[in-house]
Amino acid sequence: MDLTRYLQDLRARQTRARPAGTPHEVVHPLGEITIPEHVEHWAAHRPEHPAIVFRQRTITYRELDELIKRVGGWLSSAGVRAGDRVAVHLPNCPQFVVAMAAALRIGAVHVPVNPMFRGPELAHELRDSGAEVVITADSLLPVLAQVRDETPVREVLVTADPLRGDDLAAPEIPPEAGAASPWADAAAHPPTAVLERDLDALAALNYTGGTTGLPKGCEHTQRHMLYTAASTAGATQQRSDGGFVALCYIPIFWIAGENLGVLGPLVLGGTSVLLPRWDATEVLEAIDRHRATTTVGTVENYLELLDHPRFAEHDLSSLTDPMAVSFVRKLDTEVRHRWSAAVGPGSLLREGAYGMTETHTFDATPYALAEDDMDLRAEPVFCGLPVPGTDIAVVSFETGEPLPLGEEGEIVVRSPSVMTGYWKQPEATARQLRDGWLRTGDLGRIDEHGYLHYLGRNKDLIKVKGMSVFPAEVEILLSRHPAVHSVAVVAASHPEKGQQPVAFVRATDDALDSAALRTWAAEQMATYKVPLVEIVEEFPMTTTGKVRKVELADRAQHLSDEH
Incomplete structure (x- = not known):
């Protein structure tokens, strides 16, 4: 054809x-300008409008613009130039947004790094990206200290753990962490005069897993970021009048979280209400207090809100565009109708979007296609x-x-x-x-x-509570154990997680047992990647010498059910 x-x-x-x-065509509210220029525009036109809300703190656009320029000045003084990579190794917090925009302002490359990483995972992304500057929290310094000498890192900017309080609080820097500068130094640094405007220069390396090895960095530009924010706003009929309020507890080191909690609000001149993690009580209070208009969560998240003992005390009617992701339980008409009955008919629960890290995630949406629940009744x-x-x-x-x-x-x-x-x-x-x-x-x-x-999905991808786990990466990490000869990782279904990785391992040492290897694995990879383990003498093989993973699937499911 x-x-x-x-x-x-x-x-x-x-x-x-x-x-x-x-x-039918993408519309850019302020034209095709960079993300920091959007912040600068809103700082000039609505300076006191809340840009970021985090716990008890509100940062206005005027304050955000100033912080971005000051942290950009610190980065420049630390030797960061256009094209250099800056790793942002933080959970959801205002410092993440400031660091990202500061790097973009001076033409550097933003490298978001999962704060749940263990040493080997962190070392890989720092080495692969070539990041020489890391912005992190003091609670994450121990894992960075383990691998710092194996990486190009020469400068570390550290903030106090966002869960402990104010971002200018003095961070705790243990001697073994090496030299580090406190966030307060960057926040007080003279502002940079630099403003790089090239929308097509490399601006971010967003790492994603794959079927053939360790995570790869997806090269994205600010034009990609801007298009995603503008096209998403158009497809979901969002306006740039300041009324867009995104509640974001999904991680903003995820590109989907970046779109919801960073790019959408900043491009539209709205507000990002950031939460460090999922907490039903905090979510209810934040929607009510800040009149959030959109959020993204699992179907289980919405059910937990509905079942919360204090649900009736909160007005959630502002949440006109709640989006669900069906990782474990699938969104169905029963859940949708229960939500609308409890919150109000103006709040329609729908699936979020189709997309992936390589495309900046928001490629297709079922927005406004729910008449007679046809979106949920379709295949x-x-x-x-x-x-x-x-x-x-x-x-x-x-x-x-x-x-x-x-x-x-x-x-x-x-x-x-x-x-x-x-x-x-x-x-x-x-x-x-x-x-x-x-x-x-x-x-x-x-x-x-x-x-x-x-x-x-791609047949090799495993989804654990929405987190992507690629068997090849787990296999590589497990193979680093000195008593492991070879590994094959497959998926098993799980009633709470959706899926569970299961590793079949051939050992070189008869003394190696599955419990010990699993304990070791928990020190090498993020918790959600840690597989169940079974030691085997041989793998079922094809005539061309490949492991027959299909034949391991039943054994994996039995092991998962038994566990």
Whole structure:
């Protein structure tokens, strides 16, 4: 099938299906300017408007703009230049937002790093990115100290643990952590006069796992960031009048959290209400107090809110666009109707969006396509329509040719926010990016209206409470144990986590047992990645010498159920 004719037909169908009030083209509220320039604009035009709310502290746009310039000045004084990578190793807190925007302001590259990482994971991303400056919290210094000598890191800026209180509180820096500067020094530094405006320069390395090894850095620019925020706002009919209030407790080191808790509010001149983690009581209070208009959570999160003993004490009617992610329990009509009955008919619970780190995550949305619950009654998962400016097609896994509507195949995406490539990995880039299209590896179909239906993830990906776990990475980390000969990791379903990684291990030492290896693994990788372990003498193999993981699946499920 000819791709040009395929897209012409598909776009015409999608134009007819697009909800009223949704633009067909992306609209940039302030034009195509950088993220720090957006902050500077709102600081000039609504200086006292809340930009960030964190626990008991509110930071206005005037204060945020000043902090960004001062921290940018500190980074410049520390030798950071355009193109240098700055690792931001923090949980949800205002310092994360300031550090990210400060790096962008001076043309540096933002590298968000998971604060749940153990030493080997942290060392990999610092080495791979080449980050010489790390911004972190004092509670995370011990893990950084373990690996600092193995990395290019020469400067550390450290803030007090955000959960302890004010961000200017003196951090606790143990001697073994090495030299570090307190956040207060950066917050008081003379502001930078530098303002890099190149929207197409490398601006972020967002790391994602893969099927062939350790995480890879997805190269993103500020144009990618800006397009994502603007196209998302258009697709969900958000305005830049200051009324956009995003409650964000999902991690902002995730690119989805970055979109919700950083980019959306700053581009629209709204407010980001950040919480360090999920807490039902805090979420209820924050929605009510700050009149949040949108948030993202699991279906289980919404059910926990509904069952909360103090639910009736809070007014959640401002939450007009609550978004769900169906990681374990799936969103269904029963949950949706229960939510609307409790909160009010103006609060419609829906699935969030289809996307991935490589595309900046928000590629298609079912927003405003819920008449008669058709989005939830359709073949799951119903992803709706591409956001303005994005094309999504379904093609043959084998040939890459577009498939007729209704047929199942590989989902491919082309948009202004698709990554430039994988950092320093041209072969991986060539496999995933072809003629401007990203090969996602996901199974899906497009129906006669042009709606996307997602039918399954890449077969190797494991989802643990929404966190992505790639078997190849776990296998590599486990193989570093001196008594491990070889490893095969597969998924098992789990009633609370969704899925559970299970590792089958051949040992070189008969003394190695599964409990000891699991304990060791907990020191090497984030908790959600730690697998159940079974020691085996041999693997089932194919005639070409590959492990038959399909044959391990039943054993993995039995082990998970038994555990």
